[in-house]
Every structure is written in C-alpha cells, then in structure tokens.
Amino acid sequence: MFFTFEDVVRLSRVFRRRPCDVSDELRGWRWDEYPMAPAYSVRVNASDLAGGFCPTNRHIYVRYVLKAKEEPNFRLELGSFIHRVYHMASCTVKSILYEGASSGVDFKEVFESASENAFSKAYSGFQTLKIDYARRVFEVLWNYASNMYAAALDRFKAVSPYMALDGLVSLVIPMTVEFPVDGTLIGLNRAIRVDAILHPYVVVELKTRSFKPEYEVGLASYALAIESQYEIPINYAVLSEVRFDEKLQGLKVYERHVLISDALRERFIERRDSAMRMIEEGLDPGMPDKCSEDCPFLGVCGNE
Numbered sequence: 001m002f003f004t005f006e007d008v009v010r011l012s013r014v015f016r017r018r019p020c021d022v023s024d025e026l027r028g029w030r031w032d033e034y035p036m037a038p039a040y041s042v043r044v045n046a047s048d049l050a051g052g053f054c055p056t057n058r059h060i061y062v063r064y065v066l067k068a069k070e071e072p073n074f075r076l077e078l079g080s081f082i083h084r085v086y087h088m089a090s091c092t093v094k095s096i097l098y099e100g101a102s103s104g105v106d107f108k109e110v111f112e113s114a115s116e117n118a119f120s121k122a123y124s125g126f127q128t129l130k131i132d133y134a135r136r137v138f139e140v141l142w143n144y145a146s147n148m149y150a151a152a153l154d155r156f157k158a159v160s161p162y163m164a165l166d167g168l169v170s171l172v173i174p175m176t177v178e179f180p181v182d183g184t185l186i187g188l189n190r191a192i193r194v195d196a197i198l199h200p201y202v203v204v205e206l207k208t209r210s211f212k213p214e215y216e217v218g219l220a221s222y223a224l225a226i227e228s229q230y231e232i233p234i235n236y237a238v239l240s241e242v243r244f245d246e247k248l249q250g251l252k253v254y255e256r257h258v259l260i261s262d263a264l265r266e267r268f269i270e271r272r273d274s275a276m277r278m279i280e281e282g283l284d285p286g287m288p289d290k291c292s293e294d295c296p297f298l299g300v301c302g303n304e
Helices: 005-016 046-050 058-064 074-098 104-113 115-123 131-159 165-172 213-230 262-281 298-302
Strands: 175-181 192-198 202-207 236-244 251-259
Touching (some): 005 131, 005 165, 046 058, 046 213, 074 115, 074 131, 074 165, 074 175, 074 202, 131 251, 175 213, 202 213
Parallel strands (some): 202 236
Antiparallel strands (some): 192 202, 236 251
C-alpha cells in the first residue's frame, strides 16, 4: 500500500521466481494489429471492465446505452474516500521530504500537522459517508503512512548523511500515485489514472472490497495502456487490499501478486470487445440472478 524501497526489492524477488513470458502480439504496442486492435470505435473505461458489480455486465449497458447516472452508496463512497486519502498522504510525504525533513521525528510532526486540512479536502462532496466514520478511517490511514515513512526516512538517512535529496525521496517513497495514462490506442478512455506505479514499472491497484477475478482484468487494462503509450513491457502488478478492524483502530493490507500473462491479456480483449459490442449495438445483456449491493445502478435496474 504505502511502499518503500525495501518493498521494491521484496517484490522483485517474488516476481523473479515467477517468470512471465508474453507473446509479442499481445503487447499493448501492437495496438493496431489483431487481436489487440479494438473491434469498435467506441471507448470504455478501464473501471467498467474491472468493476465486478454485475455478473452480466449490465452496468456497462446502463451507463453507456441508457446513459443513467450513478447513485452514491456507502461502500462506493468509502472506497473513493480511501483512495483520496491514499493519494493525499503520498503527495504530502513527498512534499515534506523535498522541503528537507531532517529526521523521522521532524517528518512526523509536519505530516501530522497537515492532517486536518487533508481530511477536509478528502471528505468534501460525499453524501452517504458519515463524517465521524470517515474521520476514524482517515486517522488510521494517516497514522499508518506517518509511521511507515518516518521509519523509512531514518533508515535511509542512516545509509549516508550526504545522499542527494531526490535520491533520498525515491528510496523512501518510490512510487507515483494517480499515474496518468492515455488508453485510446487500445479502446479505453483517454484519462486513465492508475492508483500507483511502483518503480520500475509495477502497476499497483488499491482495493477496499474482497478480491474478484475482474480486478485482474483491470490490472491488464492498465498494463496494456502503458505499453501502448510508452512501449515499455509491463509484466507484473500488485492488488493491495485494505481491511480495517471492526473498531476502526487499525488496518491490515493483503497483497495479491498478478502476472500480466497471455491468458489475462486475452481475457481483457474478450471483455473489452464484448463491452464495445454491447454499447455499439445497444445489446441488453439482461438482469443477473442477484444484484450486488455495491452496484451504483441498483435504483435504475430495480425500477425498470
């Protein structure tokens, strides 16, 4: 979740033991050739392919064909709030480090003093997420980041007191959050934002709900979009699931290491082309046997 250079090394060792050979025709830079070339001219969101809300994917039909608006619900707003805090915490860490925090103690003092303003910005605009609940979630995440990066700063400063500032920051927090990618070449929208890129080029996706196979398709979407734009191979990704305890006093982070294999890339192509056809031809895939409580279109489908 909040990664340091030790995590880069740890994950590199994990992935080295799991080689991932990818066929060249399934790389994103082959976007203009079969089978990677989009079958239709419409564009879809990467999140549509990885939402995991609807077994029949009717959420895509409702969004693009019926053009219905999402309805806010607690679980979705909580997920959005956690992502905002994750982004703000990561950016605040870098800002404080670049201002020259001299020690972990110094860092924690400044980081914690920024918490109230960060919470106000992160909580803005939510309708179903109660402020007291949000504040407890925020405090757990903010304290987690504070302790993680204060300790990392002290460890890496101990390596050399003369380390260049930019190098020090890249060791303490070696990731770029909300990484922007243009996915139009492979049939996705232009403004893709990957939760984080852990250097060098490992896709990280933060999840607040239990694992679903569709999440892996989302990772493939990001990897292929990056390959299409930058022509750099992306073979590995990390799903980072955040779970809070019942009293909202602590959290646990569970990792799933994902190979962006040929099979997963083919699943992306199949799911993308099916979604495009649904939109282009206005095909209603029908209601599922059971709707997810997390679906933002419950009110739409239920009222038909």
